Amino acid sequence: KNIHVDDPAKPQPPYIPKLHFKKSREERYDPPQANEEVEAGIKRFSDRLSKEHAKYASKWSQPNLSKQEFSVLYSLKNNPNLIIIFADKNLGPAVIERSV
Numbered sequence: 001k002n003i004h005v006d007d008p009a010k011p012q013p014p015y016i017p018k019l020h021f022k023k024s025r026e027e028r029y030d031p032p033q034a035n036e037e038v039e040a041g042i043k044r045f046s047d048r049l050s051k052e053h054a055k056y057a058s059k060w061s062q063p064n065l066s067k068q069e070f071s072v073l074y075s076l077k078n079n080p081n082l083i084i085i086f087a088d089k090n091l092g093p094a095v096i097e098r099s100v
Helices: 036-057 067-077
Strands: 082-086 094-097
Touching: 067 082
Parallel strands: none
Antiparallel strands: 082 094
């Protein structure tokens, strides 16, 4: 049985008004500052994370596909009779034939 988000048969969690803010998307909630020690720790973590990201973001990495596998995937992707989608639950790509 397939159940979708908008399926009325699926039980929905109760709506609790206290957990929802009635603000537009443009408005932003700014939580109060924590004590200085916590804020300093968050800043150090953020700085270190940025440095680590910068260290590896620009490096080229070896692809895990052979040239032949890459070629096959490229030809499937560019075939107008096929649709490539990502499967549910991280099972990888799926190929669907387009009906004409």
